[in-house]
Amino acid sequence: MVSALAPATRRRLSPEERQRRLLELGLELFGEAAYDQISTDEIAERGGVSRGLLFHYFGNKRGFYVAVIREAADRLLERSKAAGQADVGTAEDPERAQLDVFLRFVEDNAGLFTVLMQGGVGVDAEVKSLVDQTRQVLARRVAPRLDAESLTGSGPDLGERFALTAWIGAVEAAAVEWADHRRRGLPTLERRELAGLLLGMVPTSIRSPTKV
Amino acid sequence: MVSALAPATRRRLSPEERQRRLLELGLELFGEAAYDQISTDEIAERGGVSRGLLFHYFGNKRGFYVAVIREAADRLLERSKAAGQADVGTAEDPERAQLDVFLRFVEDNAGLFTVLMQGGVGVDAEVKSLVDQTRQVLARRVAPRLDAESLTGSGPDLGERFALTAWIGAVEAAAVEWADHRRRGLPTLERRELAGLLLGMVPTSIRSPTKV
DNA sequence: CGCGGCTATTGACAGACTGTCAATAAGTGC
DNA sequence: GCACTTATTGACAGTCTGTCAATAGCCGCG
Numbered sequence A, B: 001m002v003s004a005l006a007p008a009t010r011r012r013l014s015p016e017e018r019q020r021r022l023l024e025l026g027l028e029l030f031g032e033a034a035y036d037q038i039s040t041d042e043i044a045e046r047g048g049v050s051r052g053l054l055f056h057y058f059g060n061k062r063g064f065y066v067a068v069i070r071e072a073a074d075r076l077l078e079r080s081k082a083a084g085q086a087d088v089g090t091a092e093d094p095e096r097a098q099l100d101v102f103l104r105f106v107e108d109n110a111g112l113f114t115v116l117m118q119g120g121v122g123v124d125a126e127v128k129s130l131v132d133q134t135r136q137v138l139a140r141r142v143a144p145r146l147d148a149e150s151l152t153g154s155g156p157d158l159g160e161r162f163a164l165t166a167w168i169g170a171v172e173a174a175a176v177e178w179a180d181h182r183r184r185g186l187p188t189l190e191r192r193e194l195a196g197l198l199l200g201m202v203p204t205s206i207r208s209p210t211k212v
Numbered sequence C: 001c002g003c004g005g006c007t008a009t010t011g012a013c014a015g016a017c018t019g020t021c022a023a024t025a026a027g028t029g030c
Numbered sequence D: 001g002c003a004c005t006t007a008t009t010g011a012c013a014g015t016c017t018g019t020c021a022a023t024a025g026c027c028g029c030g
Helices: A015-032 A040-046 A051-058 A061-090 A094-108 A110-123 A125-142 A144-151 A158-183 A191-199 B015-032 B040-046 B051-058 B061-090 B094-108 B110-123 B125-142 B144-151 B158-183 B191-199
Strands: none
Touching (some): A015 A040, A015 A051, A015 A061, A015 A110, A040 A051, A040 A061, A051 A061, A061 A094, A061 A110, A061 A125, A094 A110, A094 A125, A094 A191, A110 A125, A110 A158, A110 B110, A125 A144, A125 A158, A144 A158, A158 A191, A158 B158, A158 B191, A191 B158, B015 B040, B015 B061, B015 B110, B040 B051, B040 B061, B061 B110, B061 B125, B094 B125, B094 B158, B094 B191, B110 B125, B110 B158, B125 B144, B125 B158, B144 B158, B158 B191
């Protein structure tokens, strides 16, 4: 009876392993609910750990949240990087390749992506800048031609910059709705259809010279 | 000395007037900082009122926040409505007219708009649905042709729906960056330039038949 | 002009949550 | 089997949200 939920003698793991497991849990939790709907009590309990340990490793609740977001961003960038390299080889257009990787990532991490887009940014300035940075890295990989001139510093051509910002906004908005449809089992577009639609919206001012 | 910051004998206002003033204050406060960076203590103090009164009128902190967001959304929709009616008269294209109203609103409420887009949605489900509803009303006014067929219920043409969602996402992303530039005094596009750029991105599938 | 009643407003209180830190105990090497 | 390092805990303090009986403006009426 009592032993059924006995504390199972606490395990002592290496700091790296413990942090890894807590981050994994964080990806799951923050994929289900928003920041202030999850208490540190709940995180600790579902992690089979005391609240004290959570604060020991991540400083405070926001520190944990930021670490989780950073983990997600790293995973996205990792995939994107691989796609970019593959494309340099095949010399395909970067918009299509990056968009494909991005939509696959959204497919696999629908919950986390949704939460991140709809609220994660507002939680604190560090998360905002983290998301902004990630977005910019992706933007550069999508439109390498604009990299040096328009995006670094205050390039003269604001038009191209806004065109890129707008297109990325279009991609993210469509991805959020798409992820939502998928999670709720509603009929929706195939990934290739959505990619085609979004590629059709790439402003001419940022489109890379079509090869082949 | 002491009387310098004396409580100035509390005033007793009508519920409507008190709520009106508190909402006005809320628009200002949430235009400066995010939800959980503002305590009810601070709201009450800057409103010259006790915390108890805030809870009396709005139930809880989220209730107050939702009311503020609703107030902002109402103001935006009010302007948009007026623009729509004016256009029925002149028979101009609705994209241009609605976009113009929208960007003017962003110009006038840069702080609130930014906070709303970057975090307000994540605070709770009611705010999310409120923002979604507002977005949908605007969407219908932008693309009246799609209203009946594609947006109500599960219209068959998902492509048009996603095209509209994507374009609105583009508008909002560009507007956020634009508002940010303006607030920080950075050089940026004129409103007409930005409007032109975004109009150029309207997907052909949702563009209204050009008149004149 | 004063007084009584309605109700807008308050302040003290309870509960929940975040963050701190000295104490505890799981593993490791001798 | 024992001592030592340090991962882990649990109790504590402070802050914040939300509750509610008590208080005091304002209005009308005598």
